[in-house]
Amino acid sequence: MTDSFSTRSFHRRTILKQGTLFLLAGAMNSVDPILGADPSDNLKVGLVTDMHYADKPTRGSRHYRETLDKLEAAAIHFEKAKPHFIAELGDFIDAADSVDAEQSYLKTINKQFAPICKERHYILGNHCVDTLTKEEFLSGVEQKKSYYSFDQKGIHFVVLDSCFRSDGKPYQRKNFQWTDANIPPAELEWLAGDLEDNDKPTIVFAHQRLDVSNNHGVRNCRKVREILEKSGNVKAVFQGHSHQNDLKEIGGIHYCTLVAMVEGSGEENSAYTMMTVAKNGSIAIEGFLKQKSYQW
Numbered sequence: 001m002t003d004s005f006s007t008r009s010f011h012r013r014t015i016l017k018q019g020t021l022f023l024l025a026g027a028m029n030s031v032d033p034i035l036g037a038d039p040s041d042n043l044k045v046g047l048v049t050d051m052h053y054a055d056k057p058t059r060g061s062r063h064y065r066e067t068l069d070k071l072e073a074a075a076i077h078f079e080k081a082k083p084h085f086i087a088e089l090g091d092f093i094d095a096a097d098s099v100d101a102e103q104s105y106l107k108t109i110n111k112q113f114a115p116i117c118k119e120r121h122y123i124l125g126n127h128c129v130d131t132l133t134k135e136e137f138l139s140g141v142e143q144k145k146s147y148y149s150f151d152q153k154g155i156h157f158v159v160l161d162s163c164f165r166s167d168g169k170p171y172q173r174k175n176f177q178w179t180d181a182n183i184p185p186a187e188l189e190w191l192a193g194d195l196e197d198n199d200k201p202t203i204v205f206a207h208q209r210l211d212v213s214n215n216h217g218v219r220n221c222r223k224v225r226e227i228l229e230k231s232g233n234v235k236a237v238f239q240g241h242s243h244q245n246d247l248k249e250i251g252g253i254h255y256c257t258l259v260a261m262v263e264g265s266g267e268e269n270s271a272y273t274m275m276t277v278a279k280n281g282s283i284a285i286e287g288f289l290k291q292k293s294y295q296w
């Protein structure tokens with residue numbers, strides 16, 4: 001990882017917070033404290049993952065009901081920071097015993113999530129479609145597609161859907177094993193075409209991991225990485241699913257895994273992220289609570 005910040009001349013002070021070193025610019029000039037560019041050119045994105053909201057008792061380290069309070073705290077921060085959009089990286093809800101109960105979990109969490117930011121992107125996680133169909137989930141959050149791309153302030157964003165079995169069937173209503181995550185041929189073809197037509201710095205959002213070949217990885221992740229690397233424009237992939245902090249660099253692309261909001265009890269056991277992207281594609285990740293911070 002290169003530190004493109006080391007050559008900047010403005011005054012900095014360093015703060016040690018949650019074991020992470022933050023570099024902040026002095027308040028004397030108009031440069032952005034994170035990326036050193038004109039702040040009005042920077043794109044700000046709020047990120048959260050693995051909220052697993054469900055009105056059911058705690059199981060192991062997953063405190064499903066506490067997600068509402070944790071989200072409320074994150075929302076206060078996001079409302080101040082005013083991101084251009086917010087992306088939720090999957091497992092927004094946890095499984096219910098019935099479709100009706102699951103719909104009510106989705107309604108409850110989205111009622112609290114939606115007011116945070118007008119533009120929202122929902123990445124499908126395996127738990128989102130454990131009880132519901134993809135259509136039911138997407139209509140509950142008013143999103144048309146499970147995979148698509150969009151541009152914001154000169155940056156290209158790709159949303160992926162890896163909730164497909166190896167035989168190409170979409171996940172729905174407990175018809176799958178969570179370890180059998182795949183991106184089917186039609187989506188790969190779409191992805192390759194989408195990236196071919198694009199010349200902007202690109203950021204990818206996914207739920208299941210594209211940087212590991214264990215149970216948390218997409219089974220055909222090598223093929224997906226090949227397509228991402230071939231484009232030459234992909235700067236980073238943000239993913240959830242394994243609930244832990246992780247960062248890998250493969251083929252010149254950063255694969256950043258974000259921490260789950262649902263893990264642990266109490267407001268200190270939460271995680272959310274503010275990402276700042278400069279026009280040249282440099283990225284700063286400001287992690288809160290259990291989430292680590294990075295810049296590259």
Ligand SMILES: [Zn+2]
Nearest residue numbers: 050091241260
């Ligand atoms: Zn999860």
